[in-house]
Structures are given as structure tokens and as C-alpha cells.
Amino acid sequence: WDDDEDGELEQVDDTDGVDPEMEYAQWKIRELERVRRDRAAIEEAEKEREEIERRRNLSKEEREAEDRQFIEAQKAEKEGKGQMS
Amino acid sequence: MSGHKADAKALLDDRGYSGPLIRGENPANLIEKPLQDRITETYYWKEQCFALNEASLCDRAVDMNFIGGTYGQQKASPFLCLVFKLLQLQPEREIVLYYLHNEEGFKYLTALAAFYIRLTFEPVEIYKALEPLLSDYRKLRRRRNDGFMITHMDQFIDDLLTKDRMCGTTLWKLPKRQLLEDLELLDERVSPLADEIEAIDNENDDAREGDESREGSDYER
Numbered sequence: 001w002d003d004d005e006d007g008e009l010e011q012v013d014d015t016d017g018v019d020p021e022m023e024y025a026q027w028k029i030r031e032l033e034r035v036r037r038d039r040a041a042i043e044e045a046e047k048e049r050e051e052i053e054r055r056r057n058l059s060k061e062e063r064e065a066e067d068r069q070f071i072e073a074q075k076a077e078k079e080g081k082g083q084m085s
Numbered sequence: 086m087s088g089h090k091a092d093a094k095a096l097l098d099d100r101g102y103s104g105p106l107i108r109g110e111n112p113a114n115l116i117e118k119p120l121q122d123r124i125t126e127t128y129y130w131k132e133q134c135f136a137l138n139e140a141s142l143c144d145r146a147v148d149m150n151f152i153g154g155t156y157g158q159q160k161a162s163p164f165l166c167l168v169f170k171l172l173q174l175q176p177e178r179e180i181v182l183y184y185l186h187n188e189e190g191f192k193y194l195t196a197l198a199a200f201y202i203r204l205t206f207e208p209v210e211i212y213k214a215l216e217p218l219l220s221d222y223r224k225l226r227r228r229r230n231d232g233f234m235i236t237h238m239d240q241f242i243d244d245l246l247t248k249d250r251m252c253g254t255t256l257w258k259l260p261k262r263q264l265l266e267d268l269e270l271l272d273e274r275v276s277p278l279a280d281e282i283e284a285i286d287n288e289n290d291d292a293r294e295g296d297e298s299r300e301g302s303d304y305e306r
Contacts, residue, residue, distance in 0.1 A: 008233060014225060014235060016192075031220075034243060041263070
């Protein structure tokens with residue numbers, strides 16, 4: 001039920017089972033990609049948990065040293081970018 | 086709106102709604118207000134959605150031939166109109182699930198029910214009801230502002246489960262599957278391809294072990 005552009009609608013065919021093997025194969029690719037994505041997300045979360053655990057186990061001095069290092073690396077990067085002006 | 090209130094009065098009367106609530110709110114508000122107005126402006130809503138009930142709504146859903154949000158001059162699609170109608174009707178759970186799995190194979194009715202389930206069910210129920218459809222690869226015509234395209238049921242379902250916006254609508258934030266698993270509310274999802282995936286994994290592991298065992302690698306698994 002539409003008042004305009006019915007021709008355009010017909011051009012995109014949504015009939016199923018035209019090429020069953022192809023349609024199944026394409027679904028398979030999509031499904032595998034989903035599984036890969038979900039796994040990657042779990043691994044990412046796992047990594048973060050491990051990092052937090054590691055930081056917790058460091059002594060205060062070690063943590064501070066690490067932070068200083070990180071900040072200095074950041075500063076160095078900033079200076080590199082500042083050359084434009 | 087005037088003249089049409091006989092139908093949607095209870096739902097759209099913002100002076101004091103007193104009907105059933107979904108997640109503590111007027112179900113109409115699961116659709117943003119501006120979009121509500123777009124929907125109730127359309128001829129489709131006024132003409133085709135007037136006085137529908139759970140049964141006659143099926144007739145409309147079966148006649149649908151595309152999914153989508155708004156198009157052209159921000160005109161709301163029939164799909165959105167019917168979603169909105171469902172929010173007003175609030176059919177019983179069994180009926181919604183019947184729509185979802187209808188034996189006749191009306192895929193646009195399935196898509197409509199899936200969208201409604203995403204909006205109104207509880208998180209665990211959403212995953213349980215929708216995930217089986219990730220194996221459904223029927224084609225769906227989808228209308229975007231720049232024309233029509235083909236998507237598939239599994240893709241549509243995956244989007245519903247993972248995206249924040251669909252069909253011009255902001256979906257309320259669904260907790261991630263992983264979180265529900267950690268709370269032991271959901272079992273891990275087993276892909277219908279699980280056997281094949283395992284086979285691929287084993288192959289990869291074998292190859293890796295072959296490469297690295299000599300170096301005494303501590304590769305786990």
C-alpha cells in the first residue's frame with residue numbers, strides 16, 4: 001500500500017529460494033562473522049580485566065612510575081604534532 | 086488528530102494516560118514523540134490502521150512489502166505504523182509469538198513481531214525469542230531514504246539485538262548478552278554452525294602447534 005514509486009519497489013526482488021545454495025552460503029558468511037565479532041568482544045573484555053588485575057597487584061610506586069611513563073609518552077607525541085604552527 | 090481519537094485516544098492523550106504500562110511507561114513513548122507525529126500524520130495510519138484488532142492487523146502485515154523507518158519528506162513507513170499499532174493493541178504474548186513464527190511464512194509479519202518484541206519484552210525474553218531467527222535467511226526489502234535494498238531476516242534480527250537505532254527509532258538500551266550470561270540468566274549461545282566452527286578452530290590450532298611447538302611456545306589451548 002503505497003501512493004508513489006511502485007516501480008522502484010519492484011526493482012528490488014525479495015523472492016526467496018531463487019538460488020538456494022547461494023542464499024545459504026551468504027547466510028553462513030554472515031553467521032560466521034557474527035561469531036567472530038562476539039568472540040572478539042569477549043577477548044577484549046578479558047584483556048581489560050587482566051589489565052585491571054595486573055595494575056592492582058603493582059605497588060603504589062610501580063603504578064606511579066607507569067603513569068609517569070605514559071604521560072611522558074603522551075607529551076612527546078603532542079610535541080611532535082605541534083610542529084604545524 | 087481530531088476526529089481520529091475514537092481509536093487512539095487512550096494511547097495518545099497526554100493529559101493523563103491510564104492504560105497498561107510497559108517498563109513503567111506509556112507504551113507509545115517507546116517511539117519518540119516526533120516520530121509518533123509522523124506516524125499519525127500518514128494516510129496509512131489514518132486509513133489502514135483505524136480500528137484494527139489482533140486478527141485484522143495480520144492482513145495489513147501480510148500486505149507489507151518492505152521494512153524501514155521514514156522516507157521522502159520524513160514520511161513514516163507502514164512498518165512503523167503497524168509497530169505503533171501493536172504498541173496500542175498490546176496483544177498477548179502468545180499472539181505475538183504466533184506472529185513471529187507464523188506457519189504461513191509471512192516474513193514481514195515475522196519482522197514486525199520481532200521489532201515489537203525488541204521494544205516490549207524483557208531482556209532475557211528478547212534474546213530467547215529472537216535468537217533462533219538468526220538462522221532465518223529470508224530476504225527482506227528495506228526502504229531507506231535513497232531507495233530500496235535487500236537485507237535478510239538474520240541481519241535484521243542481529244541489528245535489533247546489537248544496535249541502538251533501527252528504522253528511524255531509538256531502541257531502549259538492551260543489556261549485552263554477555264552480561265546476562267555472567268548473571269547466569271542466559272545460557273551461552275550455540276551457533277547452528279558450531280560443529281563447523283569447532284572443526285575450523287581445531288584445524289587452526291593444529292597448524293599453530295605444528296609451527297610453534299619446536300620453539301616451546303606457551304600458546305594456550
